[in-house]
Amino acid sequence: MTQPAAPIAPVRTGVRRAVATDIPELVRLRALLFETLGGEYFNPAPGEDDWREDLASVLADRLASDSARLLVVDGATGLAACGIGTVDQWFPGPHNRNGRVGHVIGVVTDPAYRRRGLSRAIMRELLDWFRACEASRVDLYASHQGEPLYRDLGFVDHPDPALYWRP
Numbered sequence: 574m575t576q577p578a579a580p581i582a583p584v585r586t587g588v589r590r591a592v593a594t595d596i597p598e599l600v601r602l603r604a605l606l607f608e609t610l611g612g613e614y615f616n617p618a619p620g621e622d623d624w625r626e627d628l629a630s631v632l633a634d635r636l637a638s639d640s641a642r643l644l645v646v647d648g649a650t651g652l653a654a655c656g657i658g659t660v661d662q663w664f665p666g667p668h669n670r671n672g673r674v675g676h677v678i679g680v681v682t683d684p685a686y687r688r689r690g691l692s693r694a695i696m697r698e699l700l701d702w703f704r705a706c707e708a709s710r711v712d713l714y715a716s717h718q719g720e721p722l723y724r725d726l727g728f729v730d731h732p733d734p735a736l737y738w739r740p
Contacts, residue, residue, distance in 0.1 A: 588698045591643035591655065596632050598652040599643065600625050602681040609716070635659075642702045646691045653686035655679075656695035660706045675708035680719065692719070696726055 591599060604625065635641040640661070646654040657678040665672040677699060680692045703711050712731065715723050 588644050588646055588694050591632075591636060591645045593633060593636060595643075595645055595652060595655075596629050599632055599645070599655055600629050602652060602655045602683065603628060603679060605683070606679050606681045609718075642699060644695050644698050646686075646695065648683060648686055652683070654682040654691035654695060656681070656692070656699055658699040658702060658711075660703065660708050669709045671707055671709055673706060673708045675703040675706065675711035677711060677713035692722055693726075696722065700726065 632643065636643060640659055642658045644656045644658075645652050648654075657680075659676045659678060661674050661676065663669065663672040663674050677696070680695055680699075682689075682691050700711070711728075713723060713728065714735075715728070
């Protein structure tokens, strides 16, 4: 006779705005995202870990900002998931009348809480916020694991090729 699997820690499924005491957990989840993505770009050589302190500082600044939304879902101990959105004011054009562009800056779910709809719940809240901010479009970079969710929510391939430059 096989033993039943140990129960997974319960989740309070409500999405809420992050507060200052969530910052260490937000940093933990962001670090988990970069570890999952792998590669030299996301995981530079050892000794360059100051980014976590810089992230904590920026998170503290942005918690109350009207141009950022930091959302979390509580787990049994710590955060089960988080998602960050920002809205930037660009110059208006015929394809972007008000110039407001939203960005999803990483939706991350702790491995113990995956496959429960937490990322979807966070994304729905972010999309509602982007609408309220009158963002004319929302951009994101999707991991292979996250791409099906984003496509299901209506995200499509961007018409412009993505390039970047590092000084």
